[in-house]
Amino acid sequence: MTYYAHGATDVDLSEADLRAGLYEALEKLSPRHRILAIPPDITRVHSGAGKLTRFALDYYGEKLTDILPALGTHAPVTTEEMDRMFPGIPYSLFRVHKWRTDSVCMGTVPGSFIYEVSGGKLNFDWPIQVNRMLIEGSYDLILSLGQVVPHEVIGMANYTKNIFVGVGGGGSIHKSHFLGAVYGMERIMGRVDSPVRAVLDYAVDHFASKLPILYILTVAQANDEGDIRVRGLFIGDDRNCYEQAAELSMKVNFTMVEKPIDRCVVYLNPHEFRSTWLGNKGIYRGRMAMADGGELLILAPGVKRFGEDIVIDRLIRKFGYRNSSSTLQAVRDNADLAANLGAAAHLIHGSPEGRFTITYAPGALSRDEIEGVGYGYADLDSQLKRYNPSVLKTGWNRAGSEEFYFIANPALGLWAHESRFID
Numbered sequence: 001m002t003y004y005a006h007g008a009t010d011v012d013l014s015e016a017d018l019r020a021g022l023y024e025a026l027e028k029l030s031p032r033h034r035i036l037a038i039p040p041d042i043t044r045v046h047s048g049a050g051k052l053t054r055f056a057l058d059y060y061g062e063k064l065t066d067i068l069p070a071l072g073t074h075a076p077v078t079t080e081e082m083d084r085m086f087p088g089i090p091y092s093l094f095r096v097h098k099w100r101t102d103s104v105c106m107g108t109v110p111g112s113f114i115y116e117v118s119g120g121k122l123n124f125d126w127p128i129q130v131n132r133m134l135i136e137g138s139y140d141l142i143l144s145l146g147q148v149v150p151h152e153v154i155g156m157a158n159y160t161k162n163i164f165v166g167v168g169g170g171g172s173i174h175k176s177h178f179l180g181a182v183y184g185m186e187r188i189m190g191r192v193d194s195p196v197r198a199v200l201d202y203a204v205d206h207f208a209s210k211l212p213i214l215y216i217l218t219v220a221q222a223n224d225e226g227d228i229r230v231r232g233l234f235i236g237d238d239r240n241c242y243e244q245a246a247e248l249s250m251k252v253n254f255t256m257v258e259k260p261i262d263r264c265v266v267y268l269n270p271h272e273f274r275s276t277w278l279g280n281k282g283i284y285r286g287r288m289a290m291a292d293g294g295e296l297l298i299l300a301p302g303v304k305r306f307g308e309d310i311v312i313d314r315l316i317r318k319f320g321y322r323n324s325s326s327t328l329q330a331v332r333d334n335a336d337l338a339a340n341l342g343a344a345a346h347l348i349h350g351s352p353e354g355r356f357t358i359t360y361a362p363g364a365l366s367r368d369e370i371e372g373v374g375y376g377y378a379d380l381d382s383q384l385k386r387y388n389p390s391v392l393k394t395g396w397n398r399a400g401s402e403e404f405y406f407i408a409n410p411a412l413g414l415w416a417h418e419s420r421f422i423d
Helices: 015-027 042-047 049-063 079-085 111-117 132-136 170-183 195-208 239-252 310-319 324-333 341-349 367-372 380-386
Strands: 002-007 035-038 064-067 103-109 126-131 141-147 213-222 228-236 254-257 261-267 290-300 357-362 395-399 402-407 414-417
Touching: 002 015, 002 239, 015 049, 015 213, 015 228, 035 049, 042 049, 042 079, 042 141, 042 213, 049 064, 049 141, 049 213, 103 132, 103 170, 103 195, 111 195, 126 132, 126 170, 126 195, 170 195, 170 341, 213 239, 228 239, 239 254, 290 380, 310 341, 324 341, 357 380
Parallel strands: 035 064, 035 141, 141 213, 254 414, 261 290, 261 402, 290 357
Antiparallel strands: 002 228, 103 126, 213 228, 395 402
C-alpha cells in the first residue's frame, strides 16, 4: 500500500514538506513501539534521508531505538559524517553493519530462478541474507530510507536493495553484484526491472513479506547551479511506491546527450568519494554516453584507496580493471576472487572494455598504483587548474578550442547516447 506520494519534475520539497509528508504517512500506521531505521550512508548524502531519519526520530522519540546505516561493503559512518548527514541525532543510536559477520539467512533463491533471469549465464543459489537485527530485534516497524536513482547493479537504486544488499551478507552482496555484471550493466541501468530486482522480488514474496518494512523513497536532482532539489517523496510498504519514484527519477536524473562524448570530465566530491569502489560511478553512469575512442577523465581529490573493504582493496590491486573476459577467467582460476564475486563485478563495471580510455587524477594514490590497475594517471593539481569544478556546469563546456562534457556528481544521474541506450 502507498501511504504518501508526491512528486513532479518541477516540485521542490522543503524540509517542512518532507516532514509533513512523512508524518502524514506515519499517521496512517497503527501504533508502533520498537523501531529500526535503515538510512544510507554519507555516499548518498543528497538523498535527503538524513533529514527524514531525524524527522522520524522526532515523531517516534525513544521508540526509535536503533539506526543501522545501509553500508553494504562500505566503511562505517564516522562521527564527522553523522554530524554532516544526521545533525542532531545522538551517536549512541547508530549501529554498524558488519557485512561479513552480522547476517542471517532467511532462505534461498534457487539456481533455476537465477538461470532464468540471467538468460542462462549463471545458475548459483542466492542466499537471502539480512543483518540479524532485522530478525532478532523484535521491531514492529523498520523504516527503510533512501533515494531512487539509476544504478549499475540493479537498474534503479533502493527499495528492497536497501535491505538485501545494503544490510545484506557477503553471499547476497557478492552474488547480486556479479549477477548484474555478468548480465550487463548497460542492459540494466535506468530500468525498473532487471535480473537483480527480480531476485529481490522473489526474496520478498517467498521469505520476507512479513518483515514490517516501510519504504521511504526520495527522488533528488541537482539544478543548474548544482543545488540539490528533492523532486519527490514516496512512502509505502510494497513495490508501487518504488515504481512511482523510478518513473520520476528517469525524468529528472537521466540525460540523453545529443552526440557521443569524445572527452568527458567527472568531478568526485572528496566528502563523498574516497575510493574507486565509490568513485567509479564516474565510469558507470556516463559510459553509455562515451564515444568510441573517447577519454573519460576523473578528478578525484578524495580518492585514497581502491576498495572500501581491505580484502576487496587487495583484490582490485591484484587483478585490476581489465576487460570482462579477463576478469571472468580470473574468477575461474583464482579462489580468492571467486570467493569475492562482488569484487569481480566491480572490476567488470570499471572496465571500459577497450572502447574508450579512463584517466584518474586522484588525491592520494600514486601513478604506479593507478597504472597498476589499468587506468591512465594525471596530476590532480594541474587538471583542477584546467578544469575548475567551481565554475564548470554539468553539460557541454569549452576551454579554449577544446569542447568537453562535465559531470559535477555522477551519483545523481545517468547519461547516455541513443545509440547505446536501447529499451
